[in-house]
Amino acid sequence: MKRAFVIVMLVAAVAAPAFAQGGGRGQGQAAAQQEAPPGMAISYAYRVTHARDAEFQKSLEGFKIFDDLYHVGVGTVSTWLIPTSAGLIMIDSSQEPYVDHVLDNIRNLGFDPKDVKIVLIVHGHLDHFGGAARIKQLSGARIGLSETDWKMVDDVAQGYRDKPQTAPPFNVVVQRGPNDLTLKDGDVITLGKTSIKVYITPGHTPGSASFEFTVHEAGKAYKAFLFGGPEPRDGVEGGKKFQASVVRVTQLEPDVQVGLLIHSYLAMSTYPSGGTFERMVKLQSRKPGEPNPFVDPASWQQWLVKLKSVAEKYIADETAKASSPTR
Numbered sequence: 001m002k003r004a005f006v007i008v009m010l011v012a013a014v015a016a017p018a019f020a021q022g023g024g025r026g027q028g029q030a031a032a033q034q035e036a037p038p039g040m041a042i043s044y045a046y047r048v049t050h051a052r053d054a055e056f057q058k059s060l061e062g063f064k065i066f067d068d069l070y071h072v073g074v075g076t077v078s079t080w081l082i083p084t085s086a087g088l089i090m091i092d093s094s095q096e097p098y099v100d101h102v103l104d105n106i107r108n109l110g111f112d113p114k115d116v117k118i119v120l121i122v123h124g125h126l127d128h129f130g131g132a133a134r135i136k137q138l139s140g141a142r143i144g145l146s147e148t149d150w151k152m153v154d155d156v157a158q159g160y161r162d163k164p165q166t167a168p169p170f171n172v173v174v175q176r177g178p179n180d181l182t183l184k185d186g187d188v189i190t191l192g193k194t195s196i197k198v199y200i201t202p203g204h205t206p207g208s209a210s211f212e213f214t215v216h217e218a219g220k221a222y223k224a225f226l227f228g229g230p231e232p233r234d235g236v237e238g239g240k241k242f243q244a245s246v247v248r249v250t251q252l253e254p255d256v257q258v259g260l261l262i263h264s265y266l267a268m269s270t271y272p273s274g275g276t277f278e279r280m281v282k283l284q285s286r287k288p289g290e291p292n293p294f295v296d297p298a299s300w301q302q303w304l305v306k307l308k309s310v311a312e313k314y315i316a317d318e319t320a321k322a323s324s325p326t327r
């Protein structure tokens, strides 16, 4: 009952004229000029129009997607929880001021955050690694990033040491210790009976990490994939790396059944079957015997085609910018 009520509130909130016309506190100029793409209203509200509205972000409770996959994050950046036979794995750690909310989401689903053994981080941006220091302190979890993206984390920490006035008061940057993990392409991270395969897929950052693993429901297994850097950055060079990553994932993982996103909504790389929360609403209103809406291999295929064109357009735009005499 409670769950249904929460969804109704969310749907009502994003449909309200105040939101559509830019009444939200966190609304940026760009966001005010765009409407949510069709079928994306909830994820768009969390990721775009209300990205900085902390209370709105914290209105999202954790929810179960498969027997062994939960979403425990806030609305603007996802945090995933994978229970195993030997403790919990998290993918991404959120950032302040949301870490307490993420920990509460984990507890409210019946898990103890002290059982988190491994936190895999998709890339070295604060919205993904910002909560890692506190989770490590609480549970002793091993934190995993690629070598290049650990370097990005170290650089943020060094920047805060050099210029303490730039450090947000509540952020503690995770420090790499001897137990932590440096993720390499082809690694298999195992905890209990669960294994997660690592792909290093550069383009958004030099070492964005993607993860392939198996999820289960009603005795059936499905192949899931989380693309750790699904939008290009860093000019022509970053765009070309991204393009190569997309080609590689397309070749190696054509048969993914469950495509997962690091953000509920991606502006360039919108997911064909809806953002994370559109799929959540479908999941939570599903009738007995209906398929899980997160199992959707056709959308994965379409998304890979879309990512390819995102890469091409980005490279063309960045090439034009680089050669423009006015810049």
Ligand SMILES: [Zn+2]
Pocket (backbone or CB within 6 Å): 123, 125, 204
């Ligand atoms: Zn990022």
